[in-house]
Structures are given as structure tokens and as C-alpha cells.
Amino acid sequence: MDNLHIDQHISQQFNSDLEHLRTHLLELGGMVEAQVVDAVKAIETADGNLAERVLQTEQEVDRREIALDRECTLILARRQPAASDLRLVLMVTKTTHDLERMGDEADKIAKMAIAINEDGGASPRGYVELRHIATNVIKMVNACLDAFARYDVAQAIKVVRDDALVDMEYRTALRELITYMMEDPRSITRVMNILWALRALERIGDHARNIAENVIYMVHGLDVRHIPIAEIENRLAAQIKNL
Amino acid sequence: MTTKRETTVGTPFVETPKLAVRDVNVFYGTKQAVFAVNLDIAKNQVIAMIGPSGCGKSTFLRCLNRMNDTIESCRVEGSIKLDGMDIYESKLDVVPLRARIGMVFQKPNPFPKSIFDNVAYGPKIHGLAGRRADLEEIVETSLRRAGLWDEVKDRLASPGTGLSGGQQQRLCIARSIAISPEVILMDEPCSALDPIATAKIEELIAELSQNFTIAIVTHSMQQAARVSDRTAYFHLGKLIEVNETQKVFTNPDHELTEAYITGRIG
Numbered sequence: 001m002d003n004l005h006i007d008q009h010i011s012q013q014f015n016s017d018l019e020h021l022r023t024h025l026l027e028l029g030g031m032v033e034a035q036v037v038d039a040v041k042a043i044e045t046a047d048g049n050l051a052e053r054v055l056q057t058e059q060e061v062d063r064r065e066i067a068l069d070r071e072c073t074l075i076l077a078r079r080q081p082a083a084s085d086l087r088l089v090l091m092v093t094k095t096t097h098d099l100e101r102m103g104d105e106a107d108k109i110a111k112m113a114i115a116i117n118e119d120g121g122a123s124p125r126g127y128v129e130l131r132h133i134a135t136n137v138i139k140m141v142n143a144c145l146d147a148f149a150r151y152d153v154a155q156a157i158k159v160v161r162d163d164a165l166v167d168m169e170y171r172t173a174l175r176e177l178i179t180y181m182m183e184d185p186r187s188i189t190r191v192m193n194i195l196w197a198l199r200a201l202e203r204i205g206d207h208a209r210n211i212a213e214n215v216i217y218m219v220h221g222l223d224v225r226h227i228p229i230a231e232i233e234n235r236l237a238a239q240i241k242n243l
Numbered sequence: 244m245t246t247k248r249e250t251t252v253g254t255p256f257v258e259t260p261k262l263a264v265r266d267v268n269v270f271y272g273t274k275q276a277v278f279a280v281n282l283d284i285a286k287n288q289v290i291a292m293i294g295p296s297g298c299g300k301s302t303f304l305r306c307l308n309r310m311n312d313t314i315e316s317c318r319v320e321g322s323i324k325l326d327g328m329d330i331y332e333s334k335l336d337v338v339p340l341r342a343r344i345g346m347v348f349q350k351p352n353p354f355p356k357s358i359f360d361n362v363a364y365g366p367k368i369h370g371l372a373g374r375r376a377d378l379e380e381i382v383e384t385s386l387r388r389a390g391l392w393d394e395v396k397d398r399l400a401s402p403g404t405g406l407s408g409g410q411q412q413r414l415c416i417a418r419s420i421a422i423s424p425e426v427i428l429m430d431e432p433c434s435a436l437d438p439i440a441t442a443k444i445e446e447l448i449a450e451l452s453q454n455f456t457i458a459i460v461t462h463s464m465q466q467a468a469r470v471s472d473r474t475a476y477f478h479l480g481k482l483i484e485v486n487e488t489q490k491v492f493t494n495p496d497h498e499l500t501e502a503y504i505t506g507r508i509g
Contacts, residue, residue, distance in 0.1 A: 008507040080465055082492045082504045221494025 003151060004084045004218070014079055018088060021071050022149075025092050025099075028064045029145040031057060032099045032106065036141055036204055039109035040134040043197055044127065048117040054110035061103040068096045084218070091218040095148070098207040098214075102141070105200040105207070112197040116190065125180050125187055126194035129173035130201075136166050137201045140208040147215045153236065156219075159212035161229055166205040173198055251281060252496045253486035255475075261286040261426060261456040262307060267321035269302050269311065276302045280321075280482045282475060284426070289448060289457045291471035291488065293464060295503065298477040300460045304428050307458060308344035309337050325426070342369055345419035349431040351411030353403030353418070358395050361403040361414055362386060365422040381421055389417035390447050409440020416447060420455070427451065429459040433466065445470050464504050468492045476500040 006018040035057050042051035072093045075081060081089055140159050147155040177195050181188045216224050216232070220239055224232045260283035269277035277299040284290050284307075292300040302311065309330060311317040323330050330340055342365070353361050362382045365371075372378035382399070386392040391413040395406070403414050412432060419427055429448075433441040448457060448470045461467050467474050467488065474491040476484045476499070484497040495501045 005507060008502075010506050014506065082464065082468070083495055083501050085505045086493060 004088060006085070006088065014085075017071070017075055017079070018085065021068070021075065021089070021092055024064070024068055024071065025095060026145065026149055028061065028068065028096065028099050029148070031061060031064070032103045033138070033141050033145065035061070035103050035106040036109075037138055039106040039113065040130075040138065040201075042110055042113035043116060043194075044131065044134075046113065046117045048114050051110040051113040051117070055107055058103055058107050061100060065096050065100040069093060072096075084221075087218045087221060091148075091214045095211050095214050098210045102204050102207045105204045108200040109197045112193045112200075116193050119190060119193075125191050126173070126177050126198075129169075129176060130194055130198060133166060133169050133173060133198060133201050136162060136169070137205045137208070140166070140205055140212075144208045144211040144215065147212055148218075151215070151219050153216055153219050156212040156215040157229070157232065157236075160209050160224075160232065163205050163209035163212075164229065166202060170198060170202040251482045251485055253484045253490075255282045255482070255485040257283045257285040259286055260284060261326065262458075263322075263324045263327075264307075265322045265324075267303070267306060267319065267323060269299070269306060269320075270316075270318045271314070272316040276480055277306070278480045282482060282485060284456060284458055285473070286456050287452060287454065288472040289452045289459060289470055290473045290475060291467035292458065292460045292475045292477060293462075293467050293503070294477035294483075296462075297479075299480040300475075300477045301430055303477065303482075304430055304458060304460050307426070307428055308341050308346060310346065312337060339369075342422050343424055344426040344428060345422070345424035346428045346430070347412070347415050347419055347432045349434050351408060351415050351435070353406070353411050353414050355402065355404060357400045358386075358403045358406070358414060359399040362417050362421045365418060369422050371422060385417040385421040386414075388420055388447075388451070389413045390443060390450075391417055407440070409436050409443060412436060412440065412444060413447065416444070416451075420451070424455065426456045426458065429457065431460055431462060434462060441466070464492075476503060478503070 006022065007015050009015050035054050038050055039054045041047065042054060072089050075089050079085070140162050143155055144159045146152065147159065174195070177191050177198075181191050213224050216222055216236070220236060222235055222239060224235070227235075262284040264280055264282045264284070267277060267280045268275060280303060292304060294300045305311045306319050306323060311319060319331060325340075325343065329335075354364060356364070359382055362385050363378050366378060366381045372381055383392060386395060391410060394410060403411065406414060433444050436444065445466065448459065451457060452472075459467075459470065471488045473485060474488045475482060476491070476495075476497070478499050484491065484495060484500045486496060491500060492504060495504065501507075
């Protein structure tokens, strides 16, 4: 099933309720994605103003999180959705939560950017790793939202797989940063800031993976949390064969 | 959503069926109403039959205790076995059959008799109670199991038709369980009842399913989701899908089931 046909209910109002839900989630997703991109840019360019803007967006993200939860509650109460409609609504409540948490992590990165800025600008230590991981994580964020918008399970699986890579890169970067700090203890404060930012990026990657898993659940009704990627692919293949 | 499939998807068969239905076709005159249905109804479980109006679910339900025999033009093909016994065998007497497979209808239809006599009627004609005391015990037990005893114990002699709609329906359920059937068929038992009375009947279904096999036809999908263990979806006389109820309502296998339960144009 590549399309959930949310525009085909007998009730036009239900069609429009679900369409709004989808649009509002994508809007929130776009907002959080921009937060992540800006936070990374702020840390790379030690741009305190940009970092402040990231922090300000947080309030709007929180407001939208609450509004989306309310929409889901109303749909559950008034429509008692079933099957793919139910899975869509459940997916939206969970994804809203993941997006809000991503926004929180972007805030942490922005705060590190402010700290680095106040500390006297950029230090080259750890930037290569940060840039590399950030590029991959931002791609994941974009891809998981895209997978939701297009009900694209193949793309969702790619995000799950990419998360494992990011986790590995994070561990490698961690080791390198520890080496820097051991070599030059005066750099500890700065490198720690980069390290916290890396940690936040790694968490953002985890949330992107959660969203991708939610997409798989929404499209195929298959709960793939806490399952190795090879097993996910086996189960999906078995399910598609049965249809 | 236009995929055509001839066989029922999901799990229509179980290991120990109470009722085993094979290749059942039902005709009204020349018009075929039910097409090649294969389905097992598991012992002490609740199975819900859902589907749009005219999909054959009520016709199918009525085959299960030969209620269609009363309709002149109706013809049933195939086999339906109750614990391995063919219920359409020509020599079979339908009266004891219907004692084993009871039925509750859409509109409560108590006899124009007292509450006591409504429940006592079945046991009397089937000779289940020799003495008055036995009969009284059956009536009390049945009314208790139907959750009606406390409301009527002081007025057993008043007419059954004087009760409220929900009470009447529970009286009919008490009447059907008084003769200890093995299977209870319910044809939209709550469609004429308010939400409170409906909730009471649903609670009753859950309790009864511990001792009885129940097949229920309902137009309320929420009701099917609430009360049944398995759900069968009928569409244009065909049995499209049978699955565990939790599967049907979260992730059905067939597009037509999905379209129906989510209120889409099928």
C-alpha cells in the first residue's frame, strides 16, 4: 500500500481533518529541520545571533506540539479511527513528540554555539567530525519527513540504516575528541562544547530513526522498534508477499 | 482498491471448530445471496460478522440454525457441521437443532406472557425441568446470567412486554440461554437499544462467551471491535476476510475490509 487514501472517506470532514493533521505535522517537521540546520550553522560559524533565533523558535515548536496533540485527541474522540487512519493518528502523536525532542536537541546545539562564541570564536578541534555527522543527520531528518510525506517505506528503511552509521561515527568522533583533550588539556572546555553538540546530533539521528519506524508502522502496520535492520527487511518482505 | 480476490484472506479456519462451514451458497429463488463461504466458528469464542447492508451477513447467520428454512424460495448449498454433525441432513429435526443453536434478534421479541413464563417456556417444551422447583431454578439462573435478575425478581409475574427495550433484549437472551444452547446467534442485538443498554448487552456477551459460542451480526464496527475475538467481513455475498479482531481493526489484510472499517468509498 503506497498510499493511505486519506482523501477517500465518505465524510469530507474526516478527509479534511486527516489532511490538516498531515499538513500540520509536516509544517512542524519543516520548522524543526530548519532549527537543526541553523543550530549546526551557528556552531560552525560561531554565529550567536543565529543561535538565539534557534532558541526563539522553540516556543513556536512547543505551541504546535500541543496543537497537534489536541487535533489527534479530537480525531480519536470524534471519529474512532480504525486501521490505516488509526495508525496515521498514532504515528502523528508519536512523531510530534520526536520532533519536539529534536527541537530541544537543536536548542542544546544552539546553546553550545553561544558558549563557543562567548569563549572567543571557533576552534578547529572537532569541527571536521561535527560537520560530517551534522551533514548525515540533517539528511536523515529531511529523509524521514519525506518518507512520511510520501509514505515511502524504502526511504524510511534507509533512515533506520543510516542511524546505525551515525551512531558508529559518533563513537569514533568521541574517541578522537578524547584524544585531543588528553593531548591538550587547555582545550577541554571548548572540545566539551563540541562534544555536547555531537551528542545532541546523535540524539537527533535517533529521533529521525523513530520517525522512520513510525512511517513503516503507519504504512504496513508493522511495529519495527527494537528490531535489527535485517529482521525488519525480512518481516516487511514476508508481509508484502502475503498481501 | 479494486483488487479482486476470490478466496477469503486471513485465517478462516481454526483447530477445533464448533461450527464448520464449507462451500456454502445461498439462493433466494434464482438470485444468489451468499457465495462459497468457508469459515470455522471456534468454540467459546465470539465471532462478529460485519459488512454493508445487503452483503449477506444476516442471511449467512440465519443458515447456521436453519432459520432460512422458513423462507420458501431460499435454498442453501454446501455443508454446515455442528461438532461434526451435518445440520442440513434431511432427516434432522430442526427443533432440537435450534435448542442447541439459539438466536437473539434485532428487535426484542418477548412472548406476550409474564417474565417468568418467557424464560420458562423453552425448558418446559424441551422437557428440561421436571419439577416446579427445577423450573424456578432455571429461570433464576438464566435471568441472573442475563444480568436481569435484580431488576425483575420482584415482578416475575408482570408481562415481559412491559420492560424497557434493553431489559426486553436481556429477557430474550435469558430465554435463549434457559435451554442451555451451545451456540447463540445474535442478529444486530443492540441496534434498537440506547448506549447504556448496549453496554450491558456487550458486557453480557463477554461473560456468556466463557460458556457459549457466539456469532454476532452488527452494523456497529466499534461494537464488533469491542466484543469479538474474530471478525469476518462480508462484501456482496462473499466472505472477504476473517482475522483476529485486533488485526482487522488495526491492520486488515484486504483493501475492501480496510475501506469499509475506515468509512471509505469501497
